[in-house]
Amino acid sequence: MTPxxxxxxxxxxxxxxGRAREQVDLLVxxxxxxxxxxxxxxxxxxxxxxxxxxxxxxxPPYLRPPLSKDYLRGETEECELAIEPPSTFDDADIELRxxxxxxALDAGERTAMLADGSRITYGTCVLATGAAPRPLPVPGxxxxxxxxLRSLDSARTLRxxxxxxxxxxxVGSGFIGCEAAASLARRGLAVTVVSAEELPQxxxxxxxxxxxxxxxxxxxxVSLLGGVEVEAIEDARLVRIAGRDPVRGDLVLVAGGVDxxxxxAAVAEADIEHDRVVVDEHMRTSVxxxxxxxxxxxxxxxxxxxxxxVEHWGEADAMGGxxxxxxxxxxxxxxxxxxxxxxxxxxxxxYVAWGDGFDATEFVDHGEGAFTAWYSSDGVIVGVATHQxxxxxxxxxxxxxxxxxxx
Numbered sequence: 001m002t003p004x005x006x007x008x009x010x011x012x013x014x015x016x017x018g019r020a021r022e023q024v025d026l027l028v029x030x031x032x033x034x035x036x037x038x039x040x041x042x043x044x045x046x047x048x049x050x051x052x053x054x055x056x057x058x059x060p061p062y063l064r065p066p067l068s069k070d071y072l073r074g075e076t077e078e079c080e081l082a083i084e085p086p087s088t089f090d091d092a093d094i095e096l097r098x099x100x101x102x103x104a105l106d107a108g109e110r111t112a113m114l115a116d117g118s119r120i121t122y123g124t125c126v127l128a129t130g131a132a133p134r135p136l137p138v139p140g141x142x143x144x145x146x147x148x149l150r151s152l153d154s155a156r157t158l159r160x161x162x163x164x165x166x167x168x169x170x171v172g173s174g175f176i177g178c179e180a181a182a183s184l185a186r187r188g189l190a191v192t193v194v195s196a197e198e199l200p201q202x203x204x205x206x207x208x209x210x211x212x213x214x215x216x217x218x219x220x221x222v223s224l225l226g227g228v229e230v231e232a233i234e235d236a237r238l239v240r241i242a243g244r245d246p247v248r249g250d251l252v253l254v255a256g257g258v259d260x261x262x263x264x265a266a267v268a269e270a271d272i273e274h275d276r277v278v279v280d281e282h283m284r285t286s287v288x289x290x291x292x293x294x295x296x297x298x299x300x301x302x303x304x305x306x307x308x309x310v311e312h313w314g315e316a317d318a319m320g321g322x323x324x325x326x327x328x329x330x331x332x333x334x335x336x337x338x339x340x341x342x343x344x345x346x347x348x349x350x351y352v353a354w355g356d357g358f359d360a361t362e363f364v365d366h367g368e369g370a371f372t373a374w375y376s377s378d379g380v381i382v383g384v385a386t387h388q389x390x391x392x393x394x395x396x397x398x399x400x401x402x403x404x405x406x407x
Contacts, residue, residue: 023121024095025049026327027112029102029264030128031057032064033313034294034320036083038126041324043092045332049123051094054114056101059152060086065313067155068179069343073186074159078152107268107287124289124327127265127277128320131258131295131311136171138232145236147253149176158253162187165250169193169239171230173200175342177255178213182345184253185220192247193217194239198227205351208363209373209385216344258311260296273298274309281333283323291326293319302333303401304354312340337400350393352400353383362406364392372396376406 062081104113133148173195199210270285271278276298294316339352358375375383384396
């Protein structure tokens with residue numbers, strides 16, 4: 001089924017220069033889970049038009065969570081990372097074009113410009129451009145030898161560097177930073193985590209959970225230096241810290257958050273908030289024929305009744321599927337509470353939350369390392385984090401979605 005606002009042109013027509021201009025029914029921009037889910041979701045919901053997925057990555061869509069864990073540790077190889085086998089694209093009649101950027105969008109003309117100068121006219125476009133690692137705003141952080149982890153290519157470089165290193169400094173104590181720090185330690189490196197937060201993920205999860213994550217890192221042999229300000233990185237090895245002695249490592253990894261890649265949407269004059277593309281629960285932007293999904297989207301969750309900032313793998317996949325269904329003319333909405341799992345060493349933390357703040361936490365210690373943290377706002381449960389407490393995770397998901405009173 002073709003969406004009501006999608007055009008259905010022939011395969012090619014000349015542009016004003018006389019050059020052939022390619023035409024597709026659905027153009028998907030991006031190479032992550034949201035992009036793949038958009039393309040396959042379109043087919044699964046009856047979309048019969050031509051589909052083109054354009055990615056600036058050099059590999060077909062792959063699993064990114066292992067990049068900071070088992071792939072970095074050398075336990076998983078690249079051939080095991082593909083989200084879908086190569087035959088999926090042929091079977092679903094999805095054209096995959098890799099290692100090329102979409103450089104501009106003309107939403108009025110529904111035309112995309114590629115880096116090689118070619119133009120593609122689309123009926124519907126899904127932007128699934130994701131987010132890029134946020135550069136650390138200090139001298140020396142832009143040295144190409146300083147590692148940032150986003151793509152498989154960057155993970156290859158980091159894994160090779162880790163094989164030749166004895167020590168590492170990880171700047172940032174978010175989930176990528178903590179996962180990578182534990183993985184590097186398991187490779188035998190002496191690892192120090194340097195962070196502005198006193199405890200890992202304290203702002204998101206509270207001090208009780210932050211202290212548990214800190215303990216997991218210490219158990220892996222990772223040293224923690226929290227509540228500090230990085231002033232500079234020298235020679236890609238020396239991390240200077242305000243008021244303290246510098247920390248040195250054979251490699252330095254910056255894991256300081258991400259910046260949504262919303263430039264194309266801004267050029268197309270779509271509404272932008274929090275540097276993300278504003279979309280409704282169907283992933284529609286303010287521009288006809290243009291949808292967005294994944295980390296780049298500021299999407300309305302129909303159950304929450306508000307827009308949310310989400311940077312989870314599962315939600316990228318879910319939003320992408322909804323965008324593809326919408327492009328095919330189906331009526332689907334984002335309704336589930338967002339959540340994720342993170343693995344630090346041998347410990348798995350499960351988290352479900354609306355993610356836009358809480359004013360109270362109830363921490364329940366179940367003994368033998370298991371715990372549950374309940375997060376509430378104005379007496380209503382808005383999140384739950386668990387370790388070895390799967391029943392609470394399942395129950396908490398339902399309570400968050402129902403807007404139940406805090407226990």
